[in-house]
Amino acid sequence: xxxxxxxxxxxxxxxxxxxxxxxxxxxxxxxxxxxxxxxxxxxxxxxxxxxxxxxxxxxxxxxxxxxxxxxxxxxxxxxxxxxxxxxxxxxxxxxxxxxxxxxxxxxxxxxxxxxxxxxxxxxxxxxxxxxxxxxxxxxxxxxxxxxxxxxxxxxxxxxxxxxxxxxxxxxxxxxxxxxxxxxxxxxxxxxxxxxxxxxxxxxxxxxxxxxxxxxxxxxxxxxxxxxxxxxxxxxxxxxxxxxxxxxxxxxxxxxxxx
Amino acid sequence: xxxxxxxxxxxxxxxxxxxxxxxxxxxxxxxxxxxxxxxxxxxxxxxxxxxxxxxxxxxxxxxxxxxxxxxxxxxxxxxxxxxxxxxxxxxxxxxxxxxxxxxxxxxxxxxxxxxxxxxxxxxxxxxxxxxxxxxxxxxxxxxxxxxxxxxxxxxxxxxxxxxxxxxxxxxxxxxxxxxxxxxxxxxxxxxxxxxxxxxxxxxxxxxxxxxxxxxxxxxxxxxxxxxxxxxxxxxxxxxxxxxxxxxxxxxxxxxxxxxxxxxxxxxxxxxxxxxxxxxxxxxxxxxxxxxxxxxxxxxxxxxxxxxxxxxxxxxxxxxxxxxxxxxxxxxxxxx
Numbered sequence: 001x002x003x004x005x006x007x008x009x010x011x012x013x014x015x016x017x018x019x020x021x022x023x024x025x026x027x028x029x030x031x032x033x034x035x036x037x038x039x040x041x042x043x044x045x046x047x048x049x050x051x052x053x054x055x056x057x058x059x060x061x062x063x064x065x066x067x068x069x070x071x072x073x074x075x076x077x078x079x080x081x082x083x084x085x086x087x088x089x090x091x092x093x094x095x096x097x098x099x100x101x102x103x104x105x106x107x108x109x110x111x112x113x114x115x116x117x118x119x120x121x122x123x124x125x126x127x128x129x130x131x132x133x134x135x136x137x138x139x140x141x142x143x144x145x146x147x148x149x150x151x152x153x154x155x156x157x158x159x160x161x162x163x164x165x166x167x168x169x170x171x172x173x174x175x176x177x178x179x180x181x182x183x184x185x186x187x188x189x190x191x192x193x194x195x196x197x198x199x200x201x202x203x204x205x206x207x208x209x210x211x212x213x214x215x216x217x218x219x220x221x222x223x224x225x226x227x228x229x230x231x232x233x234x235x236x237x238x239x240x241x242x243x244x245x246x247x248x249x250x251x252x253x254x255x256x257x258x
Numbered sequence: 259x260x261x262x263x264x265x266x267x268x269x270x271x272x273x274x275x276x277x278x279x280x281x282x283x284x285x286x287x288x289x290x291x292x293x294x295x296x297x298x299x300x301x302x303x304x305x306x307x308x309x310x311x312x313x314x315x316x317x318x319x320x321x322x323x324x325x326x327x328x329x330x331x332x333x334x335x336x337x338x339x340x341x342x343x344x345x346x347x348x349x350x351x352x353x354x355x356x357x358x359x360x361x362x363x364x365x366x367x368x369x370x371x372x373x374x375x376x377x378x379x380x381x382x383x384x385x386x387x388x389x390x391x392x393x394x395x396x397x398x399x400x401x402x403x404x405x406x407x408x409x410x411x412x413x414x415x416x417x418x419x420x421x422x423x424x425x426x427x428x429x430x431x432x433x434x435x436x437x438x439x440x441x442x443x444x445x446x447x448x449x450x451x452x453x454x455x456x457x458x459x460x461x462x463x464x465x466x467x468x469x470x471x472x473x474x475x476x477x478x479x480x481x482x483x484x485x486x487x488x489x490x491x492x493x494x495x496x497x498x499x500x501x502x503x504x505x506x507x508x509x510x511x512x513x514x515x516x517x518x519x520x521x522x523x524x525x526x527x528x529x530x531x532x533x534x535x536x537x538x539x540x541x542x543x544x545x546x547x548x549x550x551x552x553x554x555x556x557x558x559x560x561x562x563x564x565x566x567x568x569x570x571x572x573x574x575x576x577x578x579x580x581x582x583x584x585x586x587x588x589x590x591x592x593x
Contacts, residue, residue: 056479058384085482095473099495108491109481158477165481 002029002199003069003168005050010064011228012049014057019045021228023064025218027169032191032200034210034237037220038252042229043203046220047171050201051087052080056166068168085113088162088198092174094154096146096161102129103142105157109165124164132160133190152183157189163198171196172202176209188213207253211241219249319563321565324558329399332562337527338544340556354529355538356567359511359519361454362533368505370452371459379467379491388573396458406521409450414522417441417449421534436534446535447540450518455508462507466500467493467515501584506578515572516542535584541567 005027016057020042027033035043044221048054049062052073066073080199082151096105106125110116116124125142129135134156138149146157155175162170172191191200191213204210217232233246245252290297295354325332335348374394378387418441425436474492483491519540525547526537545560552560 051480053476053480056476081482083482084358084480089480091473091476091480093473095471095477097474097477097491097495099498108478112481112483112487161477161481 002197004029004067005169005199005201006065006067007050008065010046010049010062010066012045012063013053013059013061016018016058016067017226018228020049020220021055021230023231025231025234027199027201028197028216029150030195030197031216031217032202032214033216033234034203034204034217035162035203035220036207036210036212036230036252038222039205039230040225040229041220043220044173045229046231047173047201047203051089052083053169055080062183072139085109085165086167087169087171088165088167090155090158090162090170090172090175094151094158096154096157098145098147098164099142100146102138102146102149102157103122105146106160106164108161125160128160128164129157131163131194132156133186133193134160150183152186155179155183155187156190159194161232163194167198167214169199169201172200174203174205177205184209207241211237217241219244219252221248221252260445317561317565317568320558321562324504324555324562327555328559336529338548338559340559341553344553345559347559349541349566351527351529352539352541352544352563353566353570355523356513356540356542356570358444358445358533358538359540360509362445363451363512364505366452367456367459367508368501371456371508372463372501373503374456374460374490375463375467376493378464380485380493391461394457394460398461402454402515403517403521405450405454406518409446409518409522413439413450414446417446421445422536432531434531435532437532439536440524441534442522442536443532443534444468444523444538447519447569448533449514450522451512454515454518455511458511459501459504459508463497463501464506466497466504470496500581502578506575509574510571513567513574514542515540516546519543520546 005197007026008024010020010023011018023046035047037043045054050066050073052062054060054062062074062195064074068083068086072078078189096102097108100108103125106128107116107121110124112120124136126139134153137153138144145232146154149157155178159175160171176187179187188209191202194200195215200211202213214237216234217237219232219240220229221232232248233240233244235245239245240249241253244253250256270590322365324340324345328335328347329342329344330337332348332350336350338347339345340350351592374390378391382390393429419548421436421441424434424445428434429436458542470493474496475488478488478491517573523539523543524536525543528537528541530537545564549557549560
């Protein structure tokens with residue numbers, strides 16, 4: 001169900017611009033890894049290289065290796081579409097398909113993967129919505145449009161949509177930054193439950209959130225604007241927030257820069 | 259509870275703001291520039307309505323003059339003899355020809371236009387997409403008489419091959435039966451109209467597809483959708499109402515096209531089940547070819563036929579509105 005991610009020597013470009021440089025790390029299965037760092041340091045770019053979404057951006061290009069267990073996601077003959085089917089993603093702004101009902105949103109990924117019987121679809125949709133702690137709120141209006149839900153509900157709908165296809169890894173790109181504190185709490189609780197089934201990587205600007213939800217934390221930084229972002233250190237979250245081994249990490253976490 | 263209905267009324271009500279403005283107007287505190295602009299815009303609005311009403315009254319009046327003297331049934335008669343005593347004329351052939359040629363044009367143009375628009379916005383590299391879009395813009399600028407000349411000189415002679423093929427394989431349906439007459443038929447007109455309305459449908463669809471939200475395309479991509487699946491899940495649903503509007507613009511042109519049809523068609527006043535038989539006519543073509551030699555009464559009769567075309571256009575537009583509004587809460591507009 002959950003797989004390990006092994007990144008080595010990963011560099012990503014936007015055209016000629018080098019956005020992140022030489023990143024290596026390991027993400028353990030069934031754990032939550034948080035990426036923190038200042039804006040523009042390449043956290044989101046790095047996250048998007050993990051499911052080959054980076055190359056969708058015009059000029060986007062990647063060098064290096066990303067192993068999912070033992071399979072290189074950037075190996076020759078690997079289909080990026082197949083990669084994205086095993087590595088799900090949740091975005092910063094909730095983005096349920098506005099033309100689809102709640103049910104169809106959750107079923108969207110399954111329908112891509114092949115034909116299912118109506119009863120199978122019903123089961124998976126119910127299970128996924130329950131898994132995203134949304135079932136009780138929407139079970140009476142599965143045929144209403146997903147865009148009619150509140151922001152927090154929409155984000156949980158997107159999580160339900162992502163987990164419906166049973167991915168190996170779940171990537172979350174600042175999933176709470178557009179949400180109010182109560183919805184944020186709901187998502188954080190959900191992350192705690194989901195990590196028992198999935199490998200989770202989350203980008204966040206909220207350091208308390210990183211401290212609350214993650215097992216490991218990676219700190220990214222860039223030496224100057226226009227320079228590529230780098231991984232400064234990755235360690236157990238507790239250690240990063242109490243006694244980091246690099247001074248820059250401590251400065252960032254405690255609010256001191258430079 | 260019912261958040262969905264609340265959300266569909268997305269634009270928040272503005273009454274407090276407008277009453278504030280009204281209060282200020284009542285106190286006379288508006289600036290001269292505001293007053294002048296208000297007068298100008300209100301004046302143009304009223305002028306537009308007055309002109310529209312005047313045209314409608316004039317057309318209806320003259321049409322009524324003609325229809326009241328018509329000896330045949332105006333809606334069903336298969337002839338157009340306004341100079342006879344009593345005059346007998348009807349629009350059945352024209353309505354049939356107008357609708358059939360427009361349907362052929364839409365059936366051919368809309369899928370191709372949507373395909374070109376998708377190719378430009380989602381498949382072609384930018385270096386290729388730009389020039390293609392430019393060429394299609396140019397096509398829209400070609401005058402219709404030029405299309406008509408091209409149709410009569412180039413297209414018509416080259417249609418015999420297609421007609422023979424259609425007759426051979428699909429002649430049994432009756433729709434594609436060909437007696438070997440000159441290919442100045444409804445099908446040729448439909449094809450020519452399709453070429454003429456292709457640019458406008460393509461351009462409007464292209465703009466709509468270009469605006470399809472990136473975040474929904476990424477949502478589909480992240481689920482493991484192929485490029486076509488991304489288009490099907492996020493781009494087409496988003497662009498649906500826009501494509502319908504674009505098609506309506508094209509349809510309007512196809513229904514009203516005059517010179518190109520008049521140049522290509524060999525008009526007769528009868529209806530043939532086969533699209534390949536020469537003959538038939540359309541409202542606009544009939545008006546163009548008869549208006550110069552028509553008596554005052556003949557002109558009134560032609561105006562009456564124009565009114566029917568107007569009504570058909572209105573009905574088609576109304577139907578399109580209904581289709582667009584039917585699933586409004588599912589449209590991308592409230593995302």
